[in-house]
Amino acid sequence: MNSFFLILLILFAGAGLSFVLGKISSIISGTVAFLSIAAASALFFTQIEMGSFIEFSLGGIQLQWGLNSYGYLFGIIVLGLGTLASLYSISYMQNKERTSGFYFNFVLVIAGMTGIIFANDFISFFIFWEIMTWASYLIIIYSGKNVKKIGIKYMIFSAIGAYSMLTAIVMIKGQYDTFLISDAINAGAFNFIDNIYIPILLLIGFGVKAATMPLHVWAPGAYNNAPTSFTVIFSGAMSKMGVLGMGLVLGHMFTADRSGSLTNFFSGFSVIYLQQTIGWLGGITAVIATLYALIQDDAKKLLAYSSIAQLGYITVGLATGTKLGVMAALFLAVVHGIFKGALFMVVGAVERQAGTTDMTKISGLIRKMPFTFLTALISIIALAGIPPLGGFVGKWMLYEALITESNSYFLVIVIFFSSTAAFLYSYRFLFGLFLGQEEKETEQVKEAPITMIIPMLVLAILLVITGAFPGLIFSPIATAMEFIGFKDVTWNMSVLNNVWGNEMNLTYLGITIGVVFVSIFAFITLKGLKGTRYVGTKDISTSGEIPYENENLTFQINFFQPFVRAAAPMYKRSMNKIWNELGNGLEALFNFTRKIYTGNGQTYALFVVIFLVLMLLFKDTLFV
Amino acid sequence: MVISPVHYIAVPLLAAFTIPLLSKYIHKELARIVPGIVLLYSVFVSIVLMMQVSEVGVISEKIAGWSAPWGINLMFTPFSGFLASLMSVVGFLIWLYSYNFKKIEQSQSQKYHILQMMMVTGAIGIVLTGDIFNLFVFMEITAITAYSLTSFYRERDGAEAGFKYLLIGSFASVMILLAVMILYTQLGTLNMAEIAQNAHLIPTPLRATILVLFLVGFGIEAEMFPLNGWAPDAYSQSPGPIGAAFAGIVVKAGVYALIRVIFTLFDIHGAYDFLIYGGLITMIIAETAAVAQTNLKRMLAYSSIGQMGFVLIAFGIGTKTAIIGALFLMFNHAVIKSLLFMSGSYLTYNSLNKKISALAGLGKKLPIVSLLFGLGAFAIVGLPPFSGFWSKLYVLTAAADQNMLLLIMAILAVSIIEIIYYFRVVSTLYYGKQEDEEIKVQKPSINAMVSMLILGATIIVVGVYPDIITHFLNNAADMLLDKASYIQAVLTQNIN
């Protein structure tokens, strides 16, 4: 059997099997899920040749599945992270309810994303996209909390995205008579010459998943509401599907040859506007999400907002439309998948062991959970963009692209502001959970089980490696970028050519700095493990005031109070409110229209006669 | 005896007249079993004829030995045959579901089963007949059974719903009768093929009047806005399986009649536009009305109306892809809405006003029924890989071919509304908190379960592998568009 079918069959069968077996035991179910994803990944990385494809028809529509370099890049994130996250889930989900449904949907999401990567035509792309969407919806509401508020919001926004994508797809079919992605690209569906609606609608569709302003409002709640072992996939891999789509559209749009006929001036003109708009939307997304991340007391929510901010950077990078910018964006996408996956795993481990992720309630877990802390530390470094890890490389390239290639200085300022502010919440995350004094409540906390530690450490090691040898990622990115229209993307292993032609040899830099930093972290960690004086965080002198017993006086509360006060106006206006008001208004309107059905049979009869009369009056113009 | 289309009608009629005697003098159970056997036989006839029709092209049968236009003829074309088969299968499943249905047992199950069987028969008659007046007669058979079945339960406001339905339905029959009358004065024939052949001879003002009367008359049966005031009441007050029958059978027959009139009888451009706009308004109003419903069955009813609006839009686009999409939609709507009504009926079994909030937490108590309801909800909003997706895709593709961007956007916007209210129900089902005291849950009987599982399996199988039915849809769409061969098939039958 063809490997494409085989992989998807394994995944779907794994989903079904884990659903059935989940009725017996959650561990068996989780193991089946892990094994099926692992088997699929093994097949994916070994059996499928780059560029191979199969064609078949379904319902009279020609479908094509294949693997290209661009898909392969995202396949690394999806299946790699998927395998680790499913391994992680086994322990995380151990004692929870309804695990069969969780694993069923978990594997379905992976299957959906794998399908998206395989899809060479829009129809299978859309089918798998929707499978991914509803399966993830079911996981978000899995816990039964906030079902109406967050679940419905997620589904509405996903539907808005999916349906604008569908509109674009059928328009492509209508205009170019093809469902194949490559044919549509060759026909120029994305290059703004014939039709500006198609790319814009597609971008809306992908923008929803990539949580770009103003379609991001579903994201924080959804990321937070999902079980943490799924948020790993949700934030790490699923949001990258939006990036995948945006990269495809924007790449082809910006690289299209626009010299020639008269219409091209206009289309070129609008491309610039679109570029600016998307770039700024990404930038604003990054700033706002960062600001919101600052005021979170919950580690998981903090990471959720941070994910949105990071996706903002990626969007900015894609919107530059330059080689360096897009490369930066794709690099950030991969690295973000790794470190955000690792960070959510950390949060999940803390949640499982300590029972909460509220940073005001726990602190000083470093002794109890050293490996978790190590992962957290490395990931945070990558997140904050501190050299030598991947985050730094990506951001550096992004700034460079913005400054030198697209001259978007204001945007650079915005991005720079946001990533500086990101230091604050990174610090808080690390400090809040792991450093500081131990709490009495967390005395019993132990390190997470080995099946959770392994994936975390694997990701941490990967972060160090990619930091030291970014070329490992850049080479697939370079080939992938050729698929989305960039010509002659050259890349030497760990040598970064900047625009001035200077070569930056990252290997030595990376190795040197890497070794130094890792040893410092190790030192700090080990030192932290040694016994120090035990003081509870609530043992604070209160200047004569006697605190009430229940009063939580942890320093964690209002951690960034001064900063928040400075940024207060930013918090006042929220996109969420606007959407909510829109929703309420529509609901009132709907309530009004349905009053047409008065309940009086005679009125209905009157409607019939009125309708008849109207038709008769206009019959000679209507039916000639 | 050679299987022929008239078996669809003759056998149920014979059974209907015989059942009162059988149940009185042989065994009481027969009144409930015989309709099932008859409907199963209809399914068998469908299978045989569908196999024949794919070879022959058109099966045309004359009644009483008179060939058209002197006598009435039955036409089993790929188009009408597809609908007839669909109706017979859904009809059988509805029987299977309602057999042993406790609430019906408490009333008069004998009459229920006769009426349900005749409802299916009438609808199949509408689809098969080649004579416009005969179509009217079958429409009345369907309507009378529908009125009685709507008001079947005494506990509910069934009589109110039935009366409204009857009031509007009488308007429909009056208009159709008037239209038939004027048509007869102009062409001197009642045979649809001959009418189609000569329709251009009618003076324009009269032709427009006839068309308007037909459109309004059949529009009532097809639940077009603003003619559909009866529909939400009838759906919500009738017994659960009859709600399924309305969605799967009765409305389909109304839409068929409307389509037959527009596509075959009067091929007038304005009529297609009428379908598009009428369908669009129907869809928007019905789906928005569904959002705020607290009564589950009423919500399903509005959703059903909205879906019919979608079907009308699809037919109105009028290209081959659009018709395939429309027929696919009809198929999906029949299967999925039947499943939703059937499972919904067990979910709200003991709650009198069918409140959605009373569904809270039933996901655990009735796991399979809830799962099937969820499946239906996912399928009807058009999520892949369920069958609802393909129909939507075909229709949208057809609309895009015609460059109807606004139409596509309107349809999809309405789909989002659909998602909102269906997902609200599903999440209540699984995660809602029980407000009032515990409502006693009724476990479905085995036959009801089998019936629902068949429908559920169909949704998934067709969704994963739509080629199973697209072949038939393709032939059906060709047939509907090929007016000339229809006319020829009818009018040359006196040769054989």
Place this chain on the structure above:
Amino acid sequence: MQNFEQYNSIITTGVYGSAIALILIGLYAVLIKKHLIKIVIGLSIIDAGVHLLFVAIGYIKGGTAPIFSPGNEDAVNKMVDPVPQALVLTAIVIGFAVTAVALSLVIRLYKHHNTARIDQIKSLKW
């Protein structure tokens, strides 16, 4: 002959006119009268009007009944159109059946709501 023409036009307006008048009267009753029975009566009146129209369109000036009796076999050319008569027979029976069902529904509605006014029977709405 002049007289006959005049007579004929009176018949024309009379037959069509009265049939149309019946339809309108019935329609009025259905749309305005509140009592359920009156509405059902209105429906029957509409039906009657339509049936009358139906028979009227089959009439041919000076025609005879389409029945062959010994001696008038060659009357074919004078016979009125038999088809509308056959159809109206069917239509009348159907109309009767619908009226019967309507009346039974009225009886049930009256028992259930204790009123027969249509504007007071609207427990199903929106």
Place this chain on the structure above:
Amino acid sequence: MKKVLVLVLLVIVGYFLTDTFNLIPFGENRIGNPQDEQTVAGYYLNNTVEKTSVANTVTAIVVNYRGFDTLGEVTVLFLATTGLGSILFRRKEDEEEIERINKPSSSLMQTGSRVLFPLIALLGIYVFIHGHLTPGGGFQGGAIIATGFLLMLISYKNFKAGHTMLNWVESLAGITFVSIGLWGLLTGGTFLENVLPAGELNNLISGGVIPIIYIAVGFKVAAELTGVLDILLNIKPKK
């Protein structure tokens, strides 16, 4: 307000109806020359005698050419009775003594009915037996018989229509109709085909199956209409 609207609507409907029927002149020969057989009606008028030996063309159309309609129409009646039964069904436990008419009718009425009933029934039977020869037929005859029953029902408080008898008549007549139809199908022809020899025009036994069907229809209609009347008259008055 509503009244004004309705009146305006009625005026428009009326205008369009008159407008339409102005284009359909009254009494005009639209059949054309029957010898040409151009129209359906012309064909019927010209061929009925020859092909079916039925004197009454309307009967030939109702029972033979468009016999399928008639079958449908009989079914509608049957379904109306069934539906009526289900709509007005009462459970056994809340069945009370049926008080149909509060006042007994006068003895004049009672005697008159008793005298008239056999005559009415006879007339009805005559009408449907001769349906293929003279004006009238199954529906008309059945309706006449039902009138007789109505007379009995309203003049005698305790008159019972006899449900068993009604059921039998109703079912047997329906079965006869469909069976004759199936007979045609079984003998290799079409449904409802006239399988019996046509016989000679204007004889009572002529027209093949047409009289048999019409007699069956007559009985069926009589039974159904009586059934409907019986159900509607047996309503328990509201306390």
